[in-house]
Amino acid sequence: MSTASSNTQPRHESGRLLVFYFLLLVGGIASFWWIKQVGQELKAPAATPTSTTTGVTKSDGVDVVVHVLATLAAVIAMGNLFAWALKRFHQPAVIGEVIAGIVLGPSILGTYFPDAMHCLIPDTSSDPHGLVVSSLKTIAQLGVVLYMFIVGLELNLQKVGHQAKSAIAISHASIVVPFVLGAVMALWLYPMLSTSDVPFTSFALFLGVAMSITAFPILARILTDQRLDQTDLGVIALSCAATDDVTAWCLLAFVVGVAKAQIGDAVMVAVATIAFIAVMFLVVRPLMLRWIAWAELRGLDQRTTPLLLIALLCAALSTEAIGIHAVFGAFLLGAMIPHDSRVSKELSHKLHDVVTIMLLPAFFAVTGMNTRIGLISGFDSWLICGAIILVATIGKFGGTILAAHLTGIDWRTSAALGILMNTRGLMELIVLNIGLSLGVISPKLFAMMVIMALVTTIATAPILRKLISSGELQPYLMES
Amino acid sequence: MSTASSNTQPRHESGRLLVFYFLLLVGGIASFWWIKQVGQELKAPAATPTSTTTGVTKSDGVDVVVHVLATLAAVIAMGNLFAWALKRFHQPAVIGEVIAGIVLGPSILGTYFPDAMHCLIPDTSSDPHGLVVSSLKTIAQLGVVLYMFIVGLELNLQKVGHQAKSAIAISHASIVVPFVLGAVMALWLYPMLSTSDVPFTSFALFLGVAMSITAFPILARILTDQRLDQTDLGVIALSCAATDDVTAWCLLAFVVGVAKAQIGDAVMVAVATIAFIAVMFLVVRPLMLRWIAWAELRGLDQRTTPLLLIALLCAALSTEAIGIHAVFGAFLLGAMIPHDSRVSKELSHKLHDVVTIMLLPAFFAVTGMNTRIGLISGFDSWLICGAIILVATIGKFGGTILAAHLTGIDWRTSAALGILMNTRGLMELIVLNIGLSLGVISPKLFAMMVIMALVTTIATAPILRKLISSGELQPYLMES
Secondary structure, three states, X not given: OOOHHHHHOOOOHHHHHHHHHHHHHHHHHHHHHHHHHHHOOOOOOOXXXXXXHXXXXXXXXXXXXXXXXXXXXXXXXXXXXXXXXXXXXXXXXXHHHHHHHHHHOOOOHHHHOHHHHHHHOOOOOOOOOOHHHHHHHHHHHHHHHHHHHHHHHHOOHHHHHHOHHHHHHHHHHHHHHHHHHHHHHHHHHHHHHOOOOOOHHHXXXXXXXXXXXXXXXXXXXXXXXXXXXOEHHHHHHHHHHHHHHXXXXXXXXXXXXXXXXXXXXHHHHHHHHHHHHHHHHHHHHHHHHHHHHHHHHHOOOOOHHHHHHXXXXXXXXXXXXXXXXXXXXXXXXXHHOOOOOHHHHHHHHHHHHHHHHHHHHHHHHHHHHHOOHHHOOHHHHHHHHHHHHHHHHHXXXXXXXXXXXXXXXXXXXXXXXXXXXXXXXXHHHHHHHHHHHHOOOOHHHHHHHHHHXXXXXXXXXXXHHHHHHOOOOHHHOOEO | OOOHHHHHXXXXXXXXXXXXXXXXXXHHHHHHHHHHHHHOOOOOOOOOHXXXXXXXXXXXXXXXXXXHHHHHHHHHHHHXXXXXXXXXXXXXXXXXXXXXXXXXXXXXXXXXXXHHHHHHOOOOOXXXXXXXXXXXXXXXHHHHHHHHHHHHHHOOHHHHHHOHHHHHHHHHHHHHHHHHHHHHHXXXXXXXXXXXXXXXXXXXXXXXXXHXXXXXXXXXXHHHHOOOOOEHHHHHXXXXXXXXXXXXXXXXXXXXXXXXXXXXXXXXXXXXXXXXXXXXXXXXXXXXXXXHHHHHHHOOOOOHHHHHHHHHHHHHHHHHHHOOOHHHHHHHHHHHOOOOOHHHHHHHHHHHHHHHHHHHHHHHHHHHHHOOHHHXXXXXXXXXXXXXXXXXXXXXXXXXXXXXXXXXXXXXXXXXXXXXXXXXXXXXXXHHHHHHHHOOOOHHHHHHHHHHHHHHHHHHHHHHHXXXXXXXXXXXXXXX
């Protein structure tokens, strides 16, 4: 490569350059030395408290950024380690990260090495206003909002359309059955695990919804890992899970509305939610389709991503303003964008890694911090925990298998579908954190439900592999 | 597409499915109604304060996430609007976003529509512990750390090597001259704008560094926009700016160390900093080169990005632990990864959009919040502000032009180089925010320096275009 200097500058000028450089450095240092000597004689006005602190909030002695960065580093490192170790057991990566969050929280690290945990999350004596926790929660929320947007982006609403009838029937059966069983269970759990400031209706509704969640993204990941995503079984499972997602999140939106609102306001929230969904499907989706068709023809430009992210934030803020949760708006906006458009693919490719690797660990840290396994002590508590797992599985599995068989699918394939739909993963944790922060479920019930989410998710892949290797799933394992 | 349902399910079963679905919904609703009636009679234990709030920090009535999302949405929307409007004046997008941050802060919105500003950043009565500001700052810091890592990734240390002598001479002249002029200026400004709790040495060192920053990424953007990045002028400018970056950030690391430490500790900080730099160049870089060569041969896998992000967080935490700033570690780690490796390109592609569109707006919001133009009132203050702009420009421009001419570049091209090096942009704002949070510069001086950064950055592109269209830059505008 010919450079400007070699074009114009003869080699013997190198010496001159060296002299110049030497003079420059010596001159610079000497000048600063002289300035320093002169300047130290100078007097500045006395410090007044307002002149230095207004506009800048001092962090009360705790260095928030250091704690947040350290927590993120710890969760990412340990989460990847666990995910790597669990991979041989065909577990999705998210399991490793959830466990890392729990291990680094009060359940394990906080119990045995409280000082080590306080390096990550300082205790109330050094961070009285909870600035570190508040920052972590905000990053977690930002991560979850972006993540739910990606989940919406990857949702294939058209595919559901192809076999809408079976998908809707199976999916809604797999929601109604665990929902009702969860509500029945509320009759048993409410007097034991709730408090009198939580109305029974909110408690029962929430438990019902929490039982009926299926994790679409983890389901998709498991199907891809096992090379089932293009088979008939995979296509049905994905369609059902997609319908599940939309239905369950609409239901959750309603439940959160009920839990937050007074009895009279709940109707308002329901009306506003339905109006929001209607606007999204009847106004935003057609506009989005037209805009995307135009944008793809014209080529995506630098403005596309910012515009969509602004739309995303507005959708999230709208649902938050209605009184349902920000994640619902983000998810629904994502679902409005056709999953096979270039816009959707590029956006999901760009967002995916930063969101899952960098921002979601904050969510796992917060979830782990809130999960205090120590609260489940004694035989009775673990019995309840086991009962929750059992009821959740029976509801999801039973509902799916029943409806699937009714649509003409053989029992064994229906069972595989039932097992797949029982995956709860990250979605369940998002729902549980919403319930905990609303105060609808207690920390003890939260810990039990987290274990339920973990167990049902961990069980999916191994059981599915057993069923497949037994060789009787053949008719549904052909590529469609 | 043949689906499972159409394979196996005769059309007349549709009716049965409909009946099933109807029974399912009616049964579900009826069951829940019954459960609700029974459950409302149940009594739960009375709420105890500890049972619902432990492990969950209540947000003191302020909904942090809503405020943070709203602030991000406002800054992103307004920043893009301004950037779009300023594009016809050949301004880089960052100018629009910085102005958006200032407009949404106390300078404009807060002065004329304080209630509107408090929708974004609540005042101390509704958010007494500054949870919103603290969360925004943490997101901003995370964004800046990731951004500086990207800047490091895109840095071409090999290219600097090709013409190391000229690049180092020009670059260091363009640092030493404004540094010394800034320190001289400190003699004038210290009695007026500082307070007695800030030692003169810290003040002068900081002012010197702040004067000598060049924004490598914005320079690169301007050169690409004007199609100059492959010309001789472009290559020299980029090499000088890269050298500038490394030098100025090392200098800043030292200055922050001095400002934070007691006099005795400053030596320790300097030693630790040099040790850190040595480890990065002598241990991390060779290992990184070998690992990347191996990884590219073997193909990048899912573990690459998490591993590098963990390394990034560790580097950032190390420099923070040494007592210099987290951004320095992030930047240096990025610089250790060869800019043309696949790892570097993929990582920078994945990180770039989320970081610049989603996280950096938090930084612009915080910067805007800290910039209170109203503090610069009266003729005297604006005179000082003008003097700062003048000294910064003379120092950077003069130092560059002198050294460039000495290496054999003609005067007009040297002038173009000088103008390019005078771009300060985002880098300057990062440095200024560090100074403000350390308390080394006052909010008033901060506001003046922000204006200086804006003016020098805004001036670059139009002046450069004038020089180019005058047609006398030809010898250095050939593609090299």
